[in-house]
């Protein structure tokens with residue numbers, strides 16, 4: 018036991034998901050454990066959907082510091098923890114659980130933090146209020162991204178989704194600065210935009226490219242995609258060929274892991290070129 022925390026000196030964490038074998042999180046966290054000389058391990062926790070209500074409350078008894086939560090558990094896990102931080106409650110999903118000193122579980126969502134940091138990696142002077150932002154998609158990833166952009170001071174977020182009702186519901190829930198637009202308007206919704214974000218599944222490995230004409234997009238616009246397989250989606254390739262700065266989804270994945278590692282192991286780790294190379298080699 019560590020006298021300071023009352024926790025076992027060997028730190029355990031993992032990722033609960035189904036399927037989970039493809040997760041890159043063990044490579045990320047085990048790299049940092051080794052780099053920072055923290056004795057511990059980060060393991061895969063394959064938890065079938067019906068097993069979550071038994072598996073999650075078992076974390077503390079098993080001596081875990083916490084875990085990440087991934088598909089399909091991100092929403093259901095919220096009801097199974099004792100406390101949910103304010104940002105995660107607004108997102109409506111948790112991706113990180115921290116076992117508190119008293120053994121209770123607290124849920125967080127670091128996806129929005131990861132997204133913003135990935136933009137700052139590419140453009141250290143990036144500002145959310147530099148101009149209108151267009152976000153494509155209104156699923157779980159969009160909720161985290163849109164809230165983070167609004168919290169950073171975005172003045173206008175045009176939310177465009179294939180199913181308009183979902184974008185409209187999200188705009189009504191979150192309020193200004195979010196405006197929902199019909200899918201047919203996605204091409205013209207790029208006029209005057211400073212940042213374009215794809216949070217749909219289109220362009221992911223095995224999916225068709227996103228059907229989007231970039232003609233109206235100002236050349237100074239930053240173009241980002243939350244997808245990281247492939248690293249360069251057809252959207253990012255088209256944007257790069259037009260001369261835009263682009264940001265792929267790997268930075269979001271790497272950066273969302275940093276506050277989780279800090280909460281479990283007490284060190285805020287960095288996203289280094291070495292870590293990027295290690296994870297890129299697995300894609």
Ligand code: ATR
Nearest residue numbers: 154155156157158159178179180183216217218219
């Ligand atoms: P995630 O949690 O990764 O955001 P999700 O909640 O399943 O995943 O959301 C997927 C997003 O991709 C949704 O915005 C979805 O649009 P709908 O709300 O209309 O379903 C979008 N999407 C999926 N297939 C699409 C397609 N063929 N064209 C456009 N958008 C698509």
